[in-house]
Structure formats: structure tokens, C-alpha cells
Amino acid sequence: MDESTLRSTGKICIVYVRYIEDNEPKTSYYGLLDLYGDDTAKNIVKSLNCLWTKDDLKPTNSCWLSTDNASTFTGANEGVIAKLRNQLSIDYLELNTCVAHSFALVGSQASYNSKTLNNKIPVLSESIMKVESVISKIYNYFNKSCPRQLKLKNWQNFTEMPELKFKRIFDIRWSSIRDCIRPIIVNVQPGSQALFACLQEAIDDYNSTNVERECAKDLLNEILNDEFLFLLHMHHDLHESVLGPITKPMQNDHLSYFNLMETIKEKTSILKGWTFESPTATDPALADYLELTKTNSFGAFKIVKDDREKLSNNCLEHINRLFEELDRRFSSSSVQENTSILFDPQYLIEHKKKISSNTYGRSALDFVRKKYRNFSDFDFIAVRNEWESLKASLIDYIDYIALDYSPKNVLEKFSFT
Template identity: 60%
Template sequence: MLPLVSFPSLKTIEAQTTRCENEFILSGEVIVGDDLIVGDDLIVGDETEVVVRNDTDVEHEIQVINEPSCNESLSSKNGQNKNSSIGVKECLRVNLLPAEVSGVTYRNDTAALCFVQHIATVLHQELVEKMKNSTALGWMLDESTSRTNEKSCIIYARYIENYEPKTAYYGLLNLDGDGSAGNIIKALTSMWEKDGLHPINFCWLATDNAATFTGIHEGVIAKLKRHLSAEWLESTPCVTHSFTVVGSEASYLQRSIENQKPTRSESVVKLEATITDIYNYFGRSSNRQFRLKSWQAFMEMPELKMKKIFGIRWLSLGGCIKPIVDNVYPGSQALLTSLQQIVLDIDSSNIERENAKRLLTSILEDEFLFLLHMHHDLHEIVLSPITKIMQHGNRSYFSLMETIAEKRKILSYWASESSLIMGPALGDYIESTELGSFGGFKIKLGDRKTFRKDCREHVDRLIQQLDKRFKPSMVQESLSTGRSKSPVEKKM
């Protein structure tokens, strides 16, 4: 990707284009055969000389050369297949003399670079004109090192054209290894000045939740407001990244002291540890996987693989929980049955049986099963529908906020003290295990009042994070289309 930090003037481009054309004509990489024709000026020659013909001569020679007999002669002489060129001629109805037919090869990296730069400049200038005519502008920034070891910042512009919001690639900032907020602002404002863009029409900046961008005092957005004297600029972080942060932050207990180190909830740590143990136990042995699949086939269940929890993707927890719930539910307890078979198998080693027994015991703990079913309801009923909306690029901001408000009501009901049931899966589990049995297995009931309290606190933290990171935005609601009235407008 070529950095678009600076763009040459039209005079410079014309000079570069002329130089490229001269290099094309005089380049030693042009291999000339008998009766060679190249380019718009129609350069014709043999191995010793080059002659430039006029347009009248050119038209006559093109007709002669494109005769079928001439094509056949050239093809046999140069040992080339003419089927592809004939197909192009028939489809486009244009007389062509491809390089593979004429025996010409041409490669000039400088000319190719000039061509790409020229096209990029024209496209960028067209975009700048559209942005200048737009009544509102938004910017989307993302710092990355995915394409190179050096830090860079990719920029997309959001503008209005014919009363419709549109998004386009604006440029790539080369940060020269310095990804600080000050250096990003310096490179960004320099780019805007060269394009003649003024902050009077800037209304928002979208970034991820990295401190470099969202820092209250030293972040890019905070410094940019001071630098441009534009206090109206609104920060709109990436909704997908914000939603992931909502879930991950909800697993941390509230700090009692301001500078206290964040501490994760013990119940969440235990839940994730057991899920990881299940994945590791089956993921590292094909024999164990075969036993599990055999029981799934015997019980006429789909073959569901155990999935690994990814630390950077909190929403992956939902994909890890569902296969476990489906494999421990009464009537389809393939996971528990396969572990029990290994425990009772006298042909298995003592270590193998001990590992299976330890895992089976941890799964049959009342606390783990209680939390497992609660988080299953949480992801299936509340979080998964919101995630699916974010995966559709055509969904509006207003539709997303409506869905979040709807799911928040469900969370508020679950978090209330008067609520006895927090979801259908958890409700079925509590009801079916009142006598201490879970399908074909015995379990020891734990302190379910404490379990409920932990679950309510987790849901309450989730609500707080949703309110913190998904506040109503007047700018986004004004740019949303296809709606009646927003919640903010209804209050006005």
C-alpha cells in the first residue's frame, strides 16, 4: 500500500508521465522482433533500427497484421498460442496485437510505479472534492503493524454525498516508528492542511478503545480537540471492540481503592479454568476424541467439538459453552459418559483414569454447572443477538441502540432481587437437580444463594459497562437513515 501523505502537483505528474513514456520507448528491456508494433505511437522496426510511423500508416498496418493469415504466421513463427488473443478480439471487437502474439516482452518498474501514483492521486483528489462539498465529516482511525514492522495508521473518511452517508479510504500515515498521540496528530493535521480540509465540518472520530486514542487528557481525541479548538468533536469508538470490552470488563470486580489492581471474579476464573481443562483433555488425544464421538453417534447427537477460549475475544466464551451444555444435558450426556467409561476402563493406565476422574469431578460440581447454564443463557439470549447485528454492515446505529436497550431490560430483570429465574437453561438445571441428580449422575448441591448472588453481580457489572460504552450519540443518530424518531428526539 502506497502512503498518501503527500501528492505531487499536476505539472510534476505530467513530467513524470513524459519521463515514463520516454523510458518505455528507449528502455533496453523492450525485445524487438520482426515487424514489431508497440504503443499508441506505433513504433515499428527490426533488430537494428526503430522508426515512428504516422497514424495513416498505422491504420493500414493494423488491418494487415490482424488478418487471420497474419495471426497464424506470427503464432507459428513465435511458437505462441493465439487462442487467448483471438478470444479477446471476439469479445471486445477490437483489433489487438498482444505481446504473446508479437513476441514482445516489456517490464518497467518505474513506469508502473508512476502509473499507480498517478491513478492514486486522481482518486484522492476526487475524494477530497467530495469531502469539501459534504456538510459533515467523520474520521475512522486504526493504528496497526499488521502490514509492516513499523507502526502506521490507516484512515477512512465518512462523508455525505447526495444526502447519503458514504465511507472511503483516505490515506495511510507512516508514523516512523513513533505511535504516540502527539506524532499521530502531527501527521494527521499535516495531511489535512495539504488537502485544504478545515475542521469546521469535522463532527466525530471513530477509533478503538486503546488509551492512545481515548485517553481522557493525553489521548489523540483529547489533544486534537485542544489543537483544533474544536470541542464539538465527538468520540465514537468501534462498537464491536467496545462490546468486547463490555464483557471482559464485567468479569472484573469493582475497585474499592482508586489505584487498586483489577481483580477478576473468582467464579468467572473457575468457569474458564474448567472449560479450558475440557478442551485440553480432548484436544490433545485422538483416542479421547474417538470415544466422545462414538458416544455422540450412539446417542444420535451431532459431533460437536470442544472449542478453545481466546483471551483476546471474550465473545468466544459463548462458542465454548454451547458444545459443553449440549453434551452434559440429561438425555445427551456424551461428555460425562465418555469420561465415566475411561474411569472404569481397566485397560487404561492409572494416570489416564485419574485424569478422567479429576475432570469428571470438576464438571459435576454444582457451582460449575450453575455458572455454565447462566452464561449459556447470557450469551444465547442477550449477547449473541447483539453480536449478529454488528456483523451486518448495513444495520444502522439506531437499530443497534434499539436492540441494546431491549436486551438491557432483560439484564435488569435478571439482576433484580425479586427475580428467581435468570434464564431458561439455568431454570431447567435448578429444577432438575433439586434431588441431587443430574441425568444419570449424582451431584452434591452447593450454596446456591451464593451462586445467585455472584450471577446477579456479574449481570449488574455488565449493565454498568453497557451504559458506560454505549451512550446515546446525537451525531450518530443525526447521520442514521431509515428511522422515525430516535429516543433523544422523543425526549425533546
């Protein structure tokens, strides 16, 4: 479910349904709720119940809803999910927030300083403002000037590097900063410093206007700045090595809870190694930058070192904020953890030596049975016997799954064996 606003300011809520057909999970459009200007949780629940009634569906057969992170849906007491649980007496109803939206909030909210008693309004971190400001100035300098773009292109060709254009940061798309950082990093590295060379040429071009030369000088000073370059290299690896690889699997419609949480666990373990206590205890790009600037130069250009202990602390603070947001928005789900133990193909493959144990899956199954014991037509006793019968066949099947298996098709194929 996702709420939206029409151009006419009318309030609507679009509903999709996830279901199994021919042993394959599918997602289809279900309906559009006209909220008639009232987007409160109470009215959304009322409209949803009307939609169910119209199609002769039993609301109590709903066991899971997925929404964005708006408090209208997720509020602990007054949200849509909370109201449905109370009104329909279905405490087994679970909520999933959109993982892509949740992770975007992790990145964007981690850019703000932690709230304190004296700071009730979130304030963007100074180091983040510095990086985003300079990136935007680089984009604006080249964006609408063909002569400047041509000079940059000539220097890129001269240094035998790819012709990369600088990109704009979009406030509504947090992950856009990754694509903005990449071309800047490539254009400032020793041996291919096309960006620096282009600006230096503009400064030394006495046929240009004073305004043009001053503009190039100001931008070069902002880029050839130890604080900016330090933060740029750190954020480059943060996005390329950690955040980007987490974002990419989220585009897969068949991403499982187990794979998602394992990916987050793997990437956060990388972050925990970035203590900044020494040049080697940082990300690789930043470690290279620290090594290259030992003699107060960065390639062909001089540089004045900033207070690097302070810069390291700023980076650590940002990473700690990422941890806080990840814990907040990707806390473990007991329901999904236990169902993963029972049915997730990747989990079963990684733990196949344990499956043959008589006790494997029993505690997980007991949790699920208790969770859904009040669900319509759920047989609390029979499901246990069915699991024991299923497990024997599952053990044999898991042993013969090809290494290049498709998680999408595993259970579908198993049902026909």
C-alpha cells in the same frame, strides 16, 4: 482511525474515510500515517494534519472521527480528539469508538471484580476463572487425543446427538467463550450426556493406564460439579439470549445508533428480570437445571449441591458489572439521539404518528443547529427552513414504505421521490 505496530516495531496509523456518493454511504481506505516510532497523541495529530494539507483538505471540515478505545485517541484532555478540538477550534468535532471493540470490552471488563481502594489492579472474578478453567481443561483433554475423540463421537452417535467438538477459549477474543459453552451444554443435558458417559467409560476401563483413568476422573469431578454447572447454564443463556444478539447486529455496516441503543435497551431489560430470588426469576437454562437437580441428581449422574445462594450472588454481581460497563461505554449521545429523531428511518417509522405535528423535530433541529453553527458553510437559518420543507415530503414517504424496507436504501430512494 486505528493505530498498529509493524513486525519491525514501527508505529503506523491507518485512516479510512466515510462519505456519501450517489446518495449511498461508503467507507474507503484513505491513507497510512507513518508515525516514525512516536505514537503519542501529539504526533498523530501532527501526522493527520500533514495528510490533510497534502491533499488540500480543510481540517475544520471534519465533524466526526471514529477510533478504538485507546486513551491515546479518547483521552479527555490529552487524546487525539481533544487536541484536534483545541488546536483547530472545532468544538463540534465528535468521537465514535468502534462499537464492536467497545462491546468486547464490556464483556471482558465485566469479568473482573470492581476496583476498590485496596484493589487498584483489576482481578478476574473467581467464578469466571472457574468456568474458563474447566472449559480449557475439557478442550485440552480431547484436543490432541484421537482415541478420546473417537470415544466421545461414539457416545454422541449412541445418544443420537450431533457430533460437536469442544472449542478453545481465546484470550484476545472475549466472545469466543460463547462458542465454547454451547457444545458443553449440549453434551451434558439429561438424555444426551455424552461427555459424562465418555469420561465414566474411561474411568471404568481397566485396560487403560492408571494415569489415563485418573485424568478422566479428575475432569469428570470438575465438570460434574454444581458450581460449574450452575455457572455454565447461566453464562449459556447470558450469551445466547443477551450478549450474542447484541453482538450480531454490530457486524452490519449500516447499523444505526437508534437500532443499536434499542437493542441494548431490550436485552438489558431481560437481564433486569434475572434477580435470582426464585428459580423462575433466572434465565431459562438455569431454571431448568435447578428443577432437574432438586433430587441431587442430574440425569444419570449424582450431584452434590453447592451453596446456591452464594452462586446466585456471584451471578448477580457479574450482571451488575455488565450494567456498569454498558453505562460507561454506551452512554447516550445527544448529537446522535437528535439526528435519529430527524433522519433515522426506523425511528421515523416507529414515530410516524408524531411526524405530522407542527413541532415535531424542532427541538432536535435546534440542538443540531447550535452544535454545528460554527461549521464551515453551515447556514444556521436556512437549515431550519429546509427541514420544514423536507418534513412535509417525509411524512408522505414514510407512510408508503414497505414493511420489509432496507434502511440502507430508504434515504437514497427518498431523495429521488
